[in-house]
Amino acid sequence: MQKIKAEVVITIPDDMVLITKVEYKQMKQNELAGVYWSMKDLETRINKKQEWIKENILYPQRFKKILDVNNGGFVYYPESKGKTWAFQATKMVNFLEGNFQNIFADLP
Numbered sequence: 001m002q003k004i005k006a007e008v009v010i011t012i013p014d015d016m017v018l019i020t021k022v023e024y025k026q027m028k029q030n031e032l033a034g035v036y037w038s039m040k041d042l043e044t045r046i047n048k049k050q051e052w053i054k055e056n057i058l059y060p061q062r063f064k065k066i067l068d069v070n071n072g073g074f075v076y077y078p079e080s081k082g083k084t085w086a087f088q089a090t091k092m093v094n095f096l097e098g099n100f101q102n103i104f105a106d107l108p
Helices: 021-031 039-046 050-058 061-067 089-098 100-104
Strands: 086-088
Touching (some): 039 086, 039 089, 050 061, 086 089, 089 100
């Protein structure tokens, strides 16, 4: 059996960079670092209305005890009229990703 060695040159355009998957994932994660979402941002992100989000994610006690800032969580629950919801984006993404089955398992 004969083996042939070849070299290939790939030119990367000046307006592009080549990075590892690990670096890419870190960049995507850092994209949300220091970002707080509003309820409208969360609605857009998960494609659900706030009523559904409240009923299935924010108010069930099994989640609220994890999410509420008063319990060390990363969601600010407005306590009076005029105050707005606030979600720490990086932690909310991780929560949603890690709890997909828990959120949707008991739905009719």
